[in-house]
Structures are given as structure tokens and as C-alpha cells.
Amino acid sequence: MLHLSRNTKIFLGAIGVAIVGMLGFRLLSSNAVPQDFIDARIQGAIIAQNIVGLSNQSVNDIEKINQLDQQKNYAEATNVALEAIQKSRDIRNQAVELSNQVSKMTVALSGIDSFEARQAALEAISNRLALIGRLINYSDYLNQLLQSLQAKFSGQRGDHSVEVIINQINAEVTAINSFNGQSTQAMNRFDAIVNGR
Template sequence: MISNFYFKIPRRLRVFIIFILIILAAYLITRIFFVEPKTVPNDFLRARQEASLIAKDIVNLSNESAGNINEIYEFDREGNYKEALNLLANELERNRQAREKAIELSAQLEKMARAVSEISPISASQSAIQAISSETTLISRLITYNDYLFQLLEVLRSKFLGKTKNSSELISELISKINEEVQAINELDRKFNEVMKEFDREF
């Protein structure tokens, strides 16, 4: 009965069905007997570990800085310029540390990028590229964050020293932009860690 049904199918369609079955069989045989090797270079793993730690430091620095900036703003509103200037000095040092961390992170991301071509399977290398892209964007946002922070510190310092007046609107705007960059930095680092978890599931 099955054979009768088979011969009732047009010849061209029969050939197509046989062709598809052969392709599927070949695919299954390849998947079973020729599994794509799973490889991760040690250079990538070491750089990834370092990048993760550095990014964590950057996130912590930016979060602490954002908290202190809000506190400085409150001191400014209260007219407590002495405490505000003390916090400003701390933030200038934190700003320097963040810039150094950005340089360190970029060096580790470069090592990761160089090793991507040696990663297999392809899906894992694609996850690696996505993670590197996320942290590269984080560095870009950190640079923007540092620029806004430096502008804010200069405006506040000038105000506290009596060199400028009527700067409240600019201060509020810069603080808002800084907080936006901090949120972006946190989100990008979270994305990096999520993609790396997907990467790990490949092995």
C-alpha cells in the first residue's frame, strides 16, 4: 500500500523527497560522528577573567561616584561648601582611577578579540564577540561619564570659590547626565556577564 502511494507521487516530487532525506541523513551523521570541536584558548580565558574583574571595579567606582555627586549637590544647596570641596577632591582621585581602569580594560578586551578566531563552535565565538562589543561600549560610556564628571567638578569648584554664579541649572543637568551614564555602565556590564553565561553553556 505504501509502495502504491509512493508511485502515485509525481517523479519530480519523489526525487525532491529523496534528496531532502539524503540531506537530513547526512546532517544527522555529521552531527553524530563529526561533532564540531569545542575550543577556548587560554589567552581568552585569562583575559576574560581580568576584564570581568576590571569592569566590576569600574562599576563600583562609578556607583560610588554617583552617590557622592548627589551628596555634593546637597551640600551645595545647603551652602556647606567646605564638605562639598572635600568630596570634590575625593572625586577627582576617583576620576583618575576610573580612567586608568578603562585603559586596563581595553588591553584585556584586545587580548580577547585576538583569540576569538580560535574559539569553536561558531556560536561560542559569536557570543564572545557580543560580550567584547558590550564592554567596548562600556568604555565609551565611561569616557563620556568622566567628561561630564570633570565638567561638573569644575563648575562646582568655581562656584564654591565664588568665581561663577547662577550655575544651578547647569549643575542639575550635568548630574542628570552622569546618572544616565552610570545606569548605562551598569546595564552594559550586566549584559557582558549574561552573554558570558551563554558562552559557558556552549562547553
């Protein structure tokens, strides 16, 4: 049995603690996530959830517009469409803020050491960008709907495909929800990778 002096044991213990500490730090830092990414991710998730909530509310407005259109109550349908367009403007403003947060996440992406975590984050970012694209389509369709209703109300002839436009709006809302869900799933994978689960 090897007899070591007390000072030697303390010295070897200190070296052991230092090695374990360095390895632990290295393991933790390999999955480190920049604070800018974390902050932008949190803000982006909140904004995306607000957008999804507002777009889902608009589905009820669109159904009401469709009913009023079928009842040939164009004045009331136009009023509801104007309210929906105001909500669309709110959504568009939030989309601009979401794109700012996505931009911050993208810039901070290079600070994530883990390749797998970076890939999951990139997938989430891609889905957020796709969501923003669908919001633009959604807003355009709402404007087309208002124009179509105003044309009907004024008795003008032309393409008054209210039902077709409503179906397109509903498809965009479905896509917005889907991209938000996919982004959330990607960030859950990111968390599992970063947290070593």
C-alpha cells in the same frame, strides 16, 4: 554466529576505542577556547566588576555633592568632588586595563571554532567597549562638575548646572551597570554553547 579470534576482537576493540576517542576529541576541540581568551576574560570580568563597584560608590559622593551644592556649601562640595575625581582617575586606569583585556579577547576570538560561541563572545566584547566609552563620558562629567563647583565657589558667573551634570553622571553609571550586565549575559550564553548546555 560469527566466531572471531581473540586477537581479532582485541584489534576491533582497539579500532573502536580509537574511533570513539577521535570523535570525542573532535567534538571537544570544536568548542575549544584559546587560553589567552580565557585568561583575558577572567581578568576583564574582575576589572569590570571593580569599575562597577567604584562607579556605584561615586553615586553616593554625587548625591552628597548635590546636597552640599543646594546648601550652598561650595567648599565642602568641591572637596567631595575632588575625592570623586580621584576615584574617577582610578576608574580610568582600570578602564585602560579593561581595554587591554578586551583587546586580548578580540585577538583570541579567531581561535574559537564555534560560530555561535564566537558571536556571543563578540557581543560581550562589544558591551565591554561600550562600557569603556561610558566611563570616558563619566570621567568628563565629573571634571565638568568640579569646574562648575569651583566657579560657584569663586563667585564667577556662568553656567553652573550642577544638577544637570549630576543627572548626566548618574545616567552614565546606569549605562555602565547595564553594559556590564549585558556583557555578563553574553558570556553566560558563550559558556552554555561551549559547554554544550
